[in-house]
Amino acid sequence: DAGVIQSPRHEVTEMGQEVTLRCKPISGHNSLFWYRQTMMRGLELLIYFNNNVPIDDSGMPEDRFSAKMPNASFSTLKIQPSEPRDSAVYFCASSPEGGIDTDTQYFGPGTRLTVL
Amino acid sequence: DAKTTQPPSMDCAEGRAANLPCNHSTISGNEYVYWYRQIHSQGPQYIIHGLKNNETNEMASLIITEDRKSSTLILPHATLRDTAVYYCIGANNNAGNMLTFGGGTRLMVKP
Numbered sequence: 121d122a123g124v125i126q127s128p129r130h131e132v133t134e135m136g137q138e139v140t141l142r143c144k145p146i147s148g149h150n151s152l153f154w155y156r157q158t159m160m161r162g163l164e165l166l167i168y169f170n171n172n173v174p175i176d177d178s179g180m181p182e183d184r185f186s187a188k189m190p191n192a193s194f195s196t197l198k199i200q201p202s203e204p205r206d207s208a209v210y211f212c213a214s215s216p217e218g219g220i221d222t223d224t225q226y227f228g229p230g231t232r233l234t235v236l
Numbered sequence: 237d238a239k240t241t242q243p244p245s246m247d248c249a250e251g252r253a254a255n256l257p258c259n260h261s262t263i264s265g266n267e268y269v270y271w272y273r274q275i276h277s278q279g280p281q282y283i284i285h286g287l288k289n290n291e292t293n294e295m296a297s298l299i300i301t302e303d304r305k306s307s308t309l310i311l312p313h314a315t316l317r318d319t320a321v322y323y324c325i326g327a328n329n330n331a332g333n334m335l336t337f338g339g340g341t342r343l344m345v346k347p
Contacts, residue, residue, distance in 0.1 A: 124279075153334075163280070163323075163337040176334065211279050225272075225335060227279030 124228035126212050132234045138200040141231045144193055145214030153225060154187055154197050155211040163211070169195065170217065202235045209233070240324045245342040248318075254311040256341050258324030261305040267328045269300060270335065271309050273320040280323065280337070283309065314345045 125144040133139055145152050154166040167177040169189045177187070184203070189195040199206055209232050213225040241259040248254040260269060270285040284291055284298045286307070291298045297310040311318055323340040 162339060163274075165334055165336070168334055213279070224282045224285070225280075227281065230279050 124212055124214055124226055126210075126228040126231050128231060129229065130232045130234075132236065133202055134236050135203055136201045137235075138198065139202045139206075139233060139235075141197040141210050141212075141233070143195045143197070143212030143228060145195070145212070146226055147193065148216065149214035149226070150192075150217035151215045151225075152189060152195050153213040153215075154195070155213065155227075156208045157211060157230075158208045166197070199233075202233075204235045207233055207235050240326055240338055242322070242324050242338065242341045244339060245344070247344050247346055248311075248314045250316060250345055250347050251313055254309075254314040254318065254343060254345070256309040256311075256322050256324075256343065257306065258309070259306045260324070260326045263304055263326045264328065267326045269298065269304075269307050270325040270327050271296070271298065272323045272325065272335075272337075273318075274323070274340070275317075275320040283322075285327075314343075316345050316347065319343060319345045 124146055127142045150171050152169045155163055156166055157163045164179055166179045167187045168175050172189045185199055187197045209230045211227050211230045213227040215225045239262055268285050268287050271283040272280040273283055274280045284293055284296050286298045286300050300307045321340040321342050323337050325335050327335055
């Protein structure tokens with residue numbers, strides 16, 4: 121299994137530009153999570169999908185951020201327009217559904233975003 | 237989710253056991269204790285989790301006190317590759333599998 125795949129691994133853009141981050145979860149996993157990590161704020165959950173439906177987006181910073189999951193094997197996180205304070209590492213994670221335990225999350229390698 | 241408290245940093249000698257403590261005095265009865273770690277420049281990695289009983293897998297052991305107010309992650313023979321930030325998380329599957337990461341403990345394994 122290739123694990124969670126994220127692209128691009130690095131993105132450098134200028135303020136005001138649109139940025140799209142992509143994630144392919146592990147096949148068969150029903151839940152998908154987007155996180156952001158900065159030195160100041162640590163690792164923060166942005167949004168969580170279950171069976172392709174957004175369940176909790178309370179962590180999304182503002183309207184400039186949007187996330188979609190058109191099918192079980194693909195999700196995008198879009199920032200439009202981007203700002204320097206959006207610079208961070210963005211992680212995608214997936215987990216299988218169900219069971220008594222809270223399911224283990226498997227993280228991708230992350231996308232390092234730099235907004236100039 | 238329960239608030240967890242961990243020391244910000246710890247050192248361990250290579251080959252020795254690393255014992256990482258975590259306090260979670262507000263943990264509720266149906267919340268699990270999860271441990272993840274993050275090696276520099278990588279995504280977080282699941283290590284182990286437990287509810288009441290002690291747990292062991294190929295990576296580590298988890299010791300949970302009887303009152304469940306604290307736990308200890310044990311890496312029995314730490315290697316240099318175990319240098320990472322270790323996160324202890326109280327998680328409730330009623331919260332939709334969401335994990336709230338705190339500051340974690342930065343473990344430095346030294347030769």
